[in-house]
Amino acid sequence: MYQRMADTGKIIIGIWMAAIIYAMFLVIPQYVGLGDAGRIIIVHVPTAWVTTAAYAVSAWYSIKYLRKRAIGDDASAVAAAEVGTLFCIFATVTGSIFAEVVWGTFWNWDPRETSILVLLLIYAAYFALRSSIDDGERRRRLAATYNLFAAVTMPFLLFVAPRVADSTLHPNCAFIQGSKCEGIELRQDGAKIGQLGDVVVELKSLVAEGDGARATVEVRMPGLRDTALLSPSIDGEGKAADRPEFPGQQFRMVLVDADVASGVVRVNMQAPGTGLLSNQRTLWVFLASNLGFLFLAIWLFRIRATVLHIQAALAPWEVRA
Amino acid sequence: MTVLLDAGVAIYVAMAAALVVWIGVFAYLWRVDRDTQELKRQLAARPEPVAQVQPQARVEVRTPAEKGE
Numbered sequence: 599m600y601q602r603m604a605d606t607g608k609i610i611i612g613i614w615m616a617a618i619i620y621a622m623f624l625v626i627p628q629y630v631g632l633g634d635a636g637r638i639i640i641v642h643v644p645t646a647w648v649t650t651a652a653y654a655v656s657a658w659y660s661i662k663y664l665r666k667r668a669i670g671d672d673a674s675a676v677a678a679a680e681v682g683t684l685f686c687i688f689a690t691v692t693g694s695i696f697a698e699v700v701w702g703t704f705w706n707w708d709p710r711e712t713s714i715l716v717l718l719l720i721y722a723a724y725f726a727l728r729s730s731i732d733d734g735e736r737r738r739r740l741a742a743t744y745n746l747f748a749a750v751t752m753p754f755l756l757f758v759a760p761r762v763a764d765s766t767l768h769p770n771c772a773f774i775q776g777s778k779c780e781g782i783e784l785r786q787d788g789a790k791i792g793q794l795g796d797v798v799v800e801l802k803s804l805v806a807e808g809d810g811a812r813a814t815v816e817v818r819m820p821g822l823r824d825t826a827l828l829s830p831s832i833d834g835e836g837k838a839a840d841r842p843e844f845p846g847q848q849f850r851m852v853l854v855d856a857d858v859a860s861g862v863v864r865v866n867m868q869a870p871g872t873g874l875l876s877n878q879r880t881l882w883v884f885l886a887s888n889l890g891f892l893f894l895a896i897w898l899f900r901i902r903a904t905v906l907h908i909q910a911a912l913a914p915w916e917v918r919a
Numbered sequence: 920m921t922v923l924l925d926a927g928v929a930i931y932v933a934m935a936a937a938l939v940v941w942i943g944v945f946a947y948l949w950r951v952d953r954d955t956q957e958l959k960r961q962l963a964a965r966p967e968p969v970a971q972v973q974p975q976a977r978v979e980v981r982t983p984a985e986k987g988e
Contacts, residue, residue: 601956608952612945619941623934634930901948904955911962 614890621883635699644891646689652682657749660742672738673906681899710760717755720748781854781866794867809834811856
């Protein structure tokens with residue numbers, strides 16, 4: 599009975615993921631400014647989130663091992679860490695492909711790219727540590743302890759560090775409102791100059807345009823290597839209308855809010871991909887993809903954990919032989 | 920061959936390639952899963968390994984009187 603249910607679940611995963619692939623290419627619309635490259639988000643982000651879950655599960659089993667010293671818990675911790683690393687590599691590769699299409703380079707040491715690479719190195723060290731110690735009990739104990747330290751760094755590297763960084767091409771605001779998502783306020787009769795990331799912006803003028811408004815903002819790129827006058831606008835309903843591109847960058851300048859009477863504007867920079875999930879079809883496919891990858895990871899974890907449990911169970915036989 | 924890269928066709932080609940890869944991965948996982956479950960069953964059916972017996976020896980020194988000679 600249990601076996602039949604498990605088999606049914608695996609077949610559902612297979613069909614579910616096939617449907618996700620179909621929807622990724624043929625159901626969700628193209629995103630303006632990203633073209634078909636935007637579709638990769640359906641794979642890229644869920645794999646990164648599954649990485650987080652897998653590493654957390656690994657840490658949980660390491661804690662269990664340290665408390666009870668059951669070999670099976672250590673095997674489960676390794677299996678979860680391996681699944682997490684597999685998905686982490688997958689997220690990195692898909693992100694790199696996206697970066698090549700949209701930013702023009704596979705790797706540009708963007709804060710999030712750098713932090714995920716550091717995370718991969720931290721877990722590579724976990725596997726290296728395991729393989730460098732012959733004594734089984736010592737290996738398990740040290741690896742479990744190291745795994746806890748590795749897990750502590752994970753949320754900082756995946757969630758905090760990329761958002762603390764001032765300059766990132768990553769469209770953070772597409773998913774979670776972060777500290778850099780609200781933009782900056784500029785005043786005609788006060789603080790005209792502000793900083794978005796490492797770009798200096800200065801409000802030059804603000805005029806009414808129909809029911810909306812248009813601002814003229816001078817942007818100065820780091821080191822003054824480029825300056826430009828951009829004129830973002832906002833329509834009568836408060837939605838961004840014109841979103842001019844930064845010089846030599848794929849960022850766009852957006853007028854988030856404008857009050858012509860008092861001469862106050864709020865401007866922000868948008869990376870490609872910002873607002874991607876505001877489309878309902880994209881959002882539902884994205885959520886379905888998260889679910890699909892989560893169950894796929896659980897299946898992978900079960901297979902790998904079973905193999906490791908078998909290895910552990912066979913160990914006494916090998917000693918006797 | 921270049922027709923596969925045409926704007927209207929490329930997306931179907933990409934989808935077909937992704938589906939083929941997924942079907943391959945799924946089939947492989949299914950097989951590995953089935954094999955590991957079978958191994959697990961076989962292992963559960965085996966008897967528990969007995970504890971290793973250490974070789975032991977005892978030396979007795981007997982006098983002729985003890986031997987009854």
